[in-house]
Structures are given as structure tokens and as C-alpha cells.
Amino acid sequence: MKIITRVAQWLFVACLPVMILTGSIAWAVNSGWLYTAGFEKYDVADSLAENGLPVTRADLKQVASGFIRYFNSGDEYIHLTIPVRGQAVELFNQDEIIHFKDVKGLFRLDYGVLLVTFLYCAGFTAVVMFRRKYRLLARDLAIGGGVTLGIIALLGIGIAFDFDNLFYEFHLISFSNQFWSAEGNMLLLFPGGFWYDMAVYVILFAAGLALVLGGVGGVYLWRARRKDKRARGNPSAVKPA
Numbered sequence: 001m002k003i004i005t006r007v008a009q010w011l012f013v014a015c016l017p018v019m020i021l022t023g024s025i026a027w028a029v030n031s032g033w034l035y036t037a038g039f040e041k042y043d044v045a046d047s048l049a050e051n052g053l054p055v056t057r058a059d060l061k062q063v064a065s066g067f068i069r070y071f072n073s074g075d076e077y078i079h080l081t082i083p084v085r086g087q088a089v090e091l092f093n094q095d096e097i098i099h100f101k102d103v104k105g106l107f108r109l110d111y112g113v114l115l116v117t118f119l120y121c122a123g124f125t126a127v128v129m130f131r132r133k134y135r136l137l138a139r140d141l142a143i144g145g146g147v148t149l150g151i152i153a154l155l156g157i158g159i160a161f162d163f164d165n166l167f168y169e170f171h172l173i174s175f176s177n178q179f180w181s182a183e184g185n186m187l188l189l190f191p192g193g194f195w196y197d198m199a200v201y202v203i204l205f206a207a208g209l210a211l212v213l214g215g216v217g218g219v220y221l222w223r224a225r226r227k228d229k230r231a232r233g234n235p236s237a238v239k240p241a
Helices: 002-029 030-040 045-052 056-070 096-130 133-173 184-189 192-233
Strands: 081-084 089-092
Touching: 002 133, 002 192, 030 045, 030 056, 045 184, 056 081, 056 096, 056 184, 081 096, 081 133, 081 184, 096 133, 096 184
Parallel strands: none
Antiparallel strands: 081 089
């Protein structure tokens, strides 16, 4: 029984960082503000206008909503248009459309991993709470939060010092074709700086989640140890569960 409990604990500690990171990516994918803030920061409207496609902020807001809707829909291919002089103009060429299908596949994989790890962590938490093993759960939360922060620190260092190379290698590993390098409005909408900012937001969001979850566990352990000390000084005190 102890072996099963120990294995379940380590699985929880392993799943927690994965759940936090995939959850942070899912949050970024579905955050319309991140899209529109990036479009504005990198003057996407001006870049598209110089490329013969005049757009407004309202148009770009619709584009952001269109991406979120597509990534969460059953549609195989993305279909986004921009109104130009009363006519709907396709935003992406065929190569770009195929690439976004591949991107959607990665996001769906992220959703799947998030769901599996969340269900395990939730189930583990429910069982431990039912058995009133609060210290065990607190300790695993503290350890899992610490592991997550360690992973985030490594990712942060890589992003800070060599983001371009990491981003390039990520594409080589993640995609089986070269459509990710297709030239068109895709590169104007999403310049390199956009993805750098997105990566920073993801790790900051993940760090916040790790600090909250790990902090809850750490604070509980700290308070439990203080109660233990008082109980040793006062034999009549009741030791916490």
C-alpha cells in the first residue's frame, strides 16, 4: 500500500508542472487581449496596409476572435477574411492555411494533455482529502510547485538568451513540413517579437499558478509545524491531522 501511495504521489508531482504549463498555453491561446495587444505593439495594421491590405483595429479584433474560434472549433482549415472596398478578401494563402491546421493540432494536443493531467491531479486531491491526509497533499503541492518553478526558470533563461534559435528548433521538431515558413500575411500578423512576448506571458502565468499552488502547500506545512511545536510544549494540545 505504501508503494502505491508513493507512486501516486510522484505521479502527482510530475503531472502538476505539466498541468500548469499546458494550462498556461491554453490560457494564452484563448486570450483575445494577448492577440490584440501584440497586433498593436508591433504595428500590424501598418504592416498589412503596406502589403496592400488596409485594416482597422476592429478588423484585427475580429481576426483575433476568428483565431480563437477556429482553434476551438471542429473546422479543419481556417477561413478568415478582411473587408476591402466592400469585398471580403482572404487573409491567408493556401500554404498558411495548411500551417494553421498543423498549429491547431498542437493546441489540441495541449488541450488533451491538460485534460489528462488535470483529471489525475483532481482525482488524487479528492482521494487524499477524503482520507484526510492534508499534510501529504500540502507537501506534494509544495514540491510540485517548486519543480514547476525550476522548469520555468530554465525556460526563462533559454527565452531570454536564445529565443530565436529555440523558436526555430521548435518548428523543426514540431512540424513535418515547411509550411511554417510560408510568406504572406501570417508573418506580418505574427512577427518574432509577438511570439517572444507570448512565451513570456505564458511562463509568467505559469509561475503565478505554481506560486499559488506551491504556496498553499507551503503555508499549510508551516502552520502545521508551528502547531506541532506548541503541542510538544503543551501535551494536552491536540496534534493536527
